[in-house]
Amino acid sequence: MSEDFLTRLREEPRPEFADELRRRLREIESAEATPASRRRARFVPVLAGAAFTAVVGLAFILPSVGAAARSFLDLFRVKRFAAVPVDPERLTRLQRGGLDLKSLVSEQVEVLEPGRPPEPVAGAEAASAAAGIGVRQPAVLPRGAALAEVAVGHPGAFRVSLDVAKLELVARAVGVEDPDIPASWNGATIQVQAPPVVFMRYHRGADDFMLIQSRNPAIELPEGVDLARLGTLGLRMTGMTPEEARLFARTIDWRNTLLVPIPLQGAMFREVEVRGQKGLLVTAMQAPKAADGAPRPGRWRSVLLWEDGGQIFALDGPGQGIEILEMAQSVH
Amino acid sequence: MGGTRLLGWLVGAAERESVDWDAVYQEELPRVYNFFRYRVGNPATAEDLTSLAFEKAWRARRRYRRDRAAVSTWLLAIARNVAIDHYRQPRIELPIGDADVASDAAETPETSALRRSDLRRLETLMGGLPPRESELLALKFGAGATNRAIAKLTGLSESNVGTILHRTIAGLRAAWDTGGRS
Numbered sequence: 001m002s003e004d005f006l007t008r009l010r011e012e013p014r015p016e017f018a019d020e021l022r023r024r025l026r027e028i029e030s031a032e033a034t035p036a037s038r039r040r041a042r043f044v045p046v047l048a049g050a051a052f053t054a055v056v057g058l059a060f061i062l063p064s065v066g067a068a069a070r071s072f073l074d075l076f077r078v079k080r081f082a083a084v085p086v087d088p089e090r091l092t093r094l095q096r097g098g099l100d101l102k103s104l105v106s107e108q109v110e111v112l113e114p115g116r117p118p119e120p121v122a123g124a125e126a127a128s129a130a131a132g133i134g135v136r137q138p139a140v141l142p143r144g145a146a147l148a149e150v151a152v153g154h155p156g157a158f159r160v161s162l163d164v165a166k167l168e169l170v171a172r173a174v175g176v177e178d179p180d181i182p183a184s185w186n187g188a189t190i191q192v193q194a195p196p197v198v199f200m201r202y203h204r205g206a207d208d209f210m211l212i213q214s215r216n217p218a219i220e221l222p223e224g225v226d227l228a229r230l231g232t233l234g235l236r237m238t239g240m241t242p243e244e245a246r247l248f249a250r251t252i253d254w255r256n257t258l259l260v261p262i263p264l265q266g267a268m269f270r271e272v273e274v275r276g277q278k279g280l281l282v283t284a285m286q287a288p289k290a291a292d293g294a295p296r297p298g299r300w301r302s303v304l305l306w307e308d309g310g311q312i313f314a315l316d317g318p319g320q321g322i323e324i325l326e327m328a329q330s331v332h
Numbered sequence: 333m334g335g336t337r338l339l340g341w342l343v344g345a346a347e348r349e350s351v352d353w354d355a356v357y358q359e360e361l362p363r364v365y366n367f368f369r370y371r372v373g374n375p376a377t378a379e380d381l382t383s384l385a386f387e388k389a390w391r392a393r394r395r396y397r398r399d400r401a402a403v404s405t406w407l408l409a410i411a412r413n414v415a416i417d418h419y420r421q422p423r424i425e426l427p428i429g430d431a432d433v434a435s436d437a438a439e440t441p442e443t444s445a446l447r448r449s450d451l452r453r454l455e456t457l458m459g460g461l462p463p464r465e466s467e468l469l470a471l472k473f474g475a476g477a478t479n480r481a482i483a484k485l486t487g488l489s490e491s492n493v494g495t496i497l498h499r500t501i502a503g504l505r506a507a508w509d510t511g512g513r514s
Binding site: 003005006007008009010011012013014017018021022024025028029 | 353357361362365366369370379382383386387390391447450451454455469473474501504505508
């Protein structure tokens with residue numbers, strides 16, 4: 001049955017109307033950018049830099065344990081962070097192939113306890129009480145910076161089920177022709193209980209620094225799955241050849257290393273020492289847009305990830321890492 | 333993978349902000365406008381309601397959660413509420429044929445007149461539909477929403493949406509053909 005006659009009412013909005021409405025919406029955007037309303041909204045943008053840089057391509061983060069067959073569930077604890085260069089072309093291939101990676105992943109995730117966004121609290125003490133951790137603070141701040149806001153969020157808990165067919169689908173879509181995934185993995189589950197997260201925003205003029213901290217999440221790893229093998233598959237999906245993935249995998253302590261995918265172009269990373277622990281510093285050029293949509297000159301922004309005493313930390317800030325590294329060294 | 337959930341959650345939070353609202357405006361304006369165009373008929377009213385919907389959305393955009401709904405669905409949900417509010421208020425509505433109908437500069441006077449005539453007929457046919465059917469048609473043909481998205485927006489099941497649309501379109505088709513033109 002032809003439905004063409006029903007589409008005849010469709011038309012493009014008048015350009016004058018579209019321009020006028022866009023102008024009014026920009027006024028709303030500008031009004032929200034005033035200092036009074038800005039403070040509340042600042043958490044997320046700063047967070048965006050930290051989180052995005054740290055976890056581009058979460059699907060590739062495939063931690064593991066060395067033992068191939070365990071008779072009981074194990075717990076994984078982050079001690080170190082390792083950068084994995086990711087070829088963005090791999091993700092482009094996924095999109096070209098019509099695969100919605102996000103949907104594929106989300107179909108395998110069962111939310112056990114919904115997460116809650118960060119809510120402001122009175123200060124570090126209140127955050128400690130709300131998060132159930134001893135909140136640590138930097139003794140040294142970048143010149144001119146001061147603590148502006150503290151918030152606590154709850155990521156919740158979830159369970160991921162492995163689906164061999166979908167894993168193979170994604171692997172082949174990004175160019176891994178021989179994924180070689182054991183059928184016995186099908187249905188294995190990974191359960192994650194993420195503890196509360198504390199966000200501390202330090203403000204300085206046009207800049208913000210964000211310190212994020214949390215207890216190590218509890219991860220229940222599945223029985224009978226060689227996750228080192230899964231990790232190696234993940235490495236190949238990032239663009240490594242089988243040999244490169246094998247060699248890289250040998251350098252990883254799969255029990256406690258969180259892989260952090262980094263785009264091949266546009267970002268730099270290096271291992272640094274933070275209070276005696278190995279940390280990962282990632283720096284990237286950001287090119288934000290002005291309110292009128294015009295691109296503004298790019299600025300360096302960095303994220304530092306480290307673990308200390310059972311807590312994991314992320315510190316995000318402007319520049320190439322000098323200030324946040326100094327700040328991180330004083331966190332206690 | 334100790335930090336995966338934590339970082340995944342952070343990404344979710346980041347994504348709430350990382351929406352390109354300029355692109356959203358460009359892509360969604362025609363859909364929202366045409367939703368109202370089909371829903372209320374009159375172009376001037378459609379523009380007013382489109383403005384209202386976008387302004388509401390812009391003020392609420394920081395609360396938008398990408399993990400809960402596509403931005404197009406979120407915007408249509410707001411537009412739908414604006415339409416519901418609109419119909420709750422007493423109003424004087426111009427029939428579509430009496431209002432300005434955008435015309436193509438390349439159209440001849442003859443094709444332009446034919447088009448206006450078609451639009452009047454279509455508006456008359458749609459104006460006779462019950463509110464639910466009218467809304468589903470506006471979402472389907474005005475906003476270009478899928479049956480699944482319409483189901484999510486209206487609370488109807490997807491198969492129910494499909495059945496209602498099929499029945500409504502068949503009725504309109506028959507009435508349209510009776511008028512001698514397709």
